[in-house]
Amino acid sequence: MALVRRTGSLIHFHWFQPLTTTHTLYANGNIVGFVPAYQNEFKLGGLVADAVYFLVLADPSGSSGDDAQILTAWTTEPDAPDPPTSLEAATVSAGYAVISMDLPLNTGGVPLTTSLNCSVKHNFDEFYVGTTYSITEDDGDFSTLAQINGLDASTMYFLSCAVQNEAGYSSKQSASNIAFTTTAVTQPSRCDAPQVQNITGSRILSYRLFAAVNDSPLFDEIAVTSDPVLTLYQLEDGHPFTSNTTYSFRVVAENWAGLCYPPGDTSFLSDSLVVTFPEPSFPPEILPPYVTHAGASTLALQVVLADDMYGIAHVWGYVVQWKPTDGSLWNAVYTPADDFNSFRFVLTRLNASTSYHVRTILSTNLGYSSFSSIVVATTTPGVCQFHSI
Numbered sequence: 001m002a003l004v005r006r007t008g009s010l011i012h013f014h015w016f017q018p019l020t021t022t023h024t025l026y027a028n029g030n031i032v033g034f035v036p037a038y039q040n041e042f043k044l045g046g047l048v049a050d051a052v053y054f055l056v057l058a059d060p061s062g063s064s065g066d067d068a069q070i071l072t073a074w075t076t077e078p079d080a081p082d083p084p085t086s087l088e089a090a091t092v093s094a095g096y097a098v099i100s101m102d103l104p105l106n107t108g109g110v111p112l113t114t115s116l117n118c119s120v121k122h123n124f125d126e127f128y129v130g131t132t133y134s135i136t137e138d139d140g141d142f143s144t145l146a147q148i149n150g151l152d153a154s155t156m157y158f159l160s161c162a163v164q165n166e167a168g169y170s171s172k173q174s175a176s177n178i179a180f181t182t183t184a185v186t187q188p189s190r191c192d193a194p195q196v197q198n199i200t201g202s203r204i205l206s207y208r209l210f211a212a213v214n215d216s217p218l219f220d221e222i223a224v225t226s227d228p229v230l231t232l233y234q235l236e237d238g239h240p241f242t243s244n245t246t247y248s249f250r251v252v253a254e255n256w257a258g259l260c261y262p263p264g265d266t267s268f269l270s271d272s273l274v275v276t277f278p279e280p281s282f283p284p285e286i287l288p289p290y291v292t293h294a295g296a297s298t299l300a301l302q303v304v305l306a307d308d309m310y311g312i313a314h315v316w317g318y319v320v321q322w323k324p325t326d327g328s329l330w331n332a333v334y335t336p337a338d339d340f341n342s343f344r345f346v347l348t349r350l351n352a353s354t355s356y357h358v359r360t361i362l363s364t365n366l367g368y369s370s371f372s373s374i375v376v377a378t379t380t381p382g383v384c385q386f387h388s389i
Contacts, residue, residue, distance in 0.1 A: 011053065011073050014041035026056040049110055049166070050077045079108040081163050083170040089180035090145070094153040097180060100145050101161060108165045116146055118161040156181045193271035194251050242277065249273040282367075286360055288374040289343075296352040296381040301374075303343045303360045316363045320345050325355040325375060334363070353380045 018040045025033045025042065035042050035057065047053065057069040082104035091098035103112065151157065160177040162170045251270045286303065293300035299322075317336040320343075323329060335345070343360065350356065359373035 011044045024058050027053050047075050049075050051075050076109055078110040081108040081165050081170045082106040084163055087178050092180055094183050094185040095151050096149045098147045110165045113164045121158045151182050153182050153185045194249055194273045243279045246276045282369055286371055288372040289360055291376050294379055296379050297350050299347045319361045322356050322358045350378050352378050354378050
């Protein structure tokens with residue numbers, strides 16, 4: 001083997017005759033890779049910087065005799081990486097900027113860390129932005145994107161960035177310095193009327209807010225998204241919505257520049273959404289459970305509820321009841337509402353060879369739902385068999 005190139009974490013070597021079979025590569029006695037047949041070079045990466053490596057390229061049998069190729073190599077001390085290039089403010093808004101850059105090809109002999117050190121300066125006030133980046137490779141060109149938040153609107157900033165490896169940060173040369181100006185904040189446009197998504201028996205109104213934000217994010221006490229879904233449980237004074245009562249809802253967008261209408265001008269409020277909450281009602285009768293397994297002292301059952309089982313009542317949980325068919329007292333267990341599409345439950349400590357009534361009841365804010373029961377029997381325990389030896 002002949003050494004081609006060594007850096008802080010990589011050894012690149014080749015051999016003069018291509019291999020006819022796959023060979024095993026050892027470094028300091030440990031297997032570090034397999035070299036495919038008909039290949040005459042190999043790059044061994046992920047090494048410790050400034051270290052000595054005893055490399056053995058052995059035949060498929062693992063021999064280190066005449067067929068083995070041996071090389072002693074050492075990695076170098078890492079250098080600081082070159083600075084990034086092509087620094088650019090790819091997207092500039094009122095309060096943030098997305099910057100892009102090309103990462104250096106010379107990383108100092110060791111991989112770059114995911115730490116990106118950028119400083120932003122305005123009127124001699126400088127603050128540092130510590131962030132992480134993800135490296136993408138496109139035809140061998142390494143680039144990265146990072147977002148810097150907390151900027152003022154309509155302000156010029158001077159930005160410089162450096163990348164890092166285990167030897168330290170790169171220098172901040174002129175190629176990695178730029179100036180950019182954030183945009184002004186404008187008030188958002190008038191909102192469309194909200195749209196109802198769902199009204200349930202617990203008297204919850206969900207509506208979706210549509211608004212133009214003019215390159216500035218909406219912010220709200222309830223939701224901070226450009227397309228929020230707001231869920232209202234009660235009125236502002238804390239009283240819940242009541243049935244057979246008509247309510248009107250209007251929305252307005254707000255950003256850092258203020259509301260979408262001047263103070264005192266309500267023409268920018270959205271059109272009204274009129275909602276009348278119906279009377280809550282019981283869900284339909286629940287189908288009886290069915291048996292998935294019957295043992296001598298246990299019963300495993302499941303009940304699948306219809307999608308429209310709720311009616312518009314608020315479901316708190318479900319009750320499983322059981323008793324022997326010749327008994328008069330019901331046993332019961334309550335489970336809070338978690339998954340109302342499929343209930344699975346196991347009854348234990350039952351009597352063998354006994355028939356039981358089993359039923360499931362929903363617990364709602366209107367009381368208990370109607371039910372249907374099933375009759376199921378436990379099995380007879382088997383008799384142990386003894387065999388003479």
